[in-house]
Amino acid sequence: MTKQLIISKYCKIIDNMIFVNGKLVFSLKKNIQFSTFVKAAYRYNNMTYPKFFKMDNLSKLGLITAEFLSDEFKTKNVLGEEIGIILSNSTSSLDTDNNYQKTISNNSDYFPSPSLFVYTLPNIVTGEICIKHKILGESVFFVSKSFDAGYIHTLVSDLILNQGIKIVLAGWVEYLDNEYVSSLCIVKNISEKAEITKEIINFTIENLKKIITG
């Protein structure tokens, strides 16, 4: 059976603006702090997920972005083990690494905490998204200088064509020193698409690059 992979939905969060499929759906003024913005985005989604407030900023950012795409996970006949995640960024978990470093750099003021240390891994954001949406399939985190559409395209295609995965959440999620950008998309076989719309975005390297970095 030949498969036609498409990008069925995408969401980008930058400068306190949230775009879904390229359309602005929510925004606050650019000078508002990320912590305030992300809380407002949480309320906008009518979320009741107290765990959210314990997360580091990278995880909050990734989780909120995934929330705008989460209807795509609820496709009929797709199991949790058939959903995968491939995320990347350029600074890994450096924002939390810096915060954690402050807790151990001074012997007279030494207070490392496990709840902070656990977020010093970039794949914790993938773990948090998996927990929220009961995603049991493959999840991987890569680090690259800029979004590498070629590698990500190869790996996402392989998951769907050869590894028994039907839906992949893929893209870029980065947070460092109050600077952030998150840009994620859903890739699936065209037959998994819930509704027939006029526009079909084929999953090509060019389209992936345009959607994630454009």
Next chain:
Amino acid sequence: MKNAYFIADNIISSLGFNTAENIAAIEKQISGITLIYNVQLSAQSFYGSQVNSERLKNEFQKHADPNEFTRFEQFCIISISDALKNSKIDITNRNTLLILSTTKGNIELLNENRLPEISRERVFLWKTAEEIQNYFKLKNTPLVLSNACISGVVAIITAARLIEREKYKNVIVCGADILTKFVISGFQSFLALSSLPCKPFDKNRNGLNLGEGCGTVILSSEPNQCPVNNIVYCGGSISNDASHISGPSRTGEGLYLAMKKTAEQSRKKLKDEIGFISVHGTATPFNDEMEAIAFKKMGYSQIPLVGLKGYFGHTLGAAGVIETIAAMHSLKRGILHATVGFENSGVSVPINVISKTTEKEINSCLKVASGFGGCNAAAIFAKI
């Protein structure tokens, strides 16, 4: 679809600077874990596995100026160089890719007193990889993978898939992590470190030991010229527990899922039952119990288990690569390694842990790993 063969390797650890030295020590059941007193790493002494710094300097001088590279980069450069020496691949070709697997890379650079002459930009993992790429004059940008404690196994799975799909002819997988105050203090804050050398699967186990090291394995679509004892990748899978970010699932469901998919995928290439399992076996109470439950679910209770954390400690991003290399040499040499530290089973279901070095003809191995973020990975490889 092409086959992915394991054609050359290297291990750097407290037990030696090449695979042969490491395997010889393991076969003699010599552990690399010692009591470490070093205030740069920890205010209190701790049991861990540390690479000899004097020898590191001497070995690295053969390659470049030790003042221009971090400890992490020195591990990678020596290890990759040694693995390449044992293979005939052309690394300047576009057909060759490097995958770097690490949890924290050059994280020691966050401490402003460490290595003041090294650019702080090298704390970015892609920049670290770029230094290694430049040293070897590799054509392709390396792929950098950071997936907690499963990074090494995921790197091998990714490498094998890229070769099977004919994206590359050769993939060099290098997994490394170093001992740092950053990581040691974090595991101490979790109360996850054992006060003694670790005891995987034992009833008296009380935590893990951290280690540092580097493993490099080269995968290729072209097998080695020798007709016997080539090792081929049969299948692999990754899963998530979706239950907790800092503890394994109590049911072992995630690891079970990864093993189940791996077994299905490997069916074509695997002639008989799995010969042994190279476990993750960190020796924390929860990890080992979870693994044992997952093995039982798979019907693997009788399969011999080998755990190597008692030799190297937990080397994080290197662990999956180092342990896979050791397992491949078990297959090649017909010797099962002892799980040093194990005496009496301390898990709730039956298991078959190898407790002393055993000669046995075996054809295949299942490698598993689990880590923070709820992630699990499994891969099967076999002798052909």
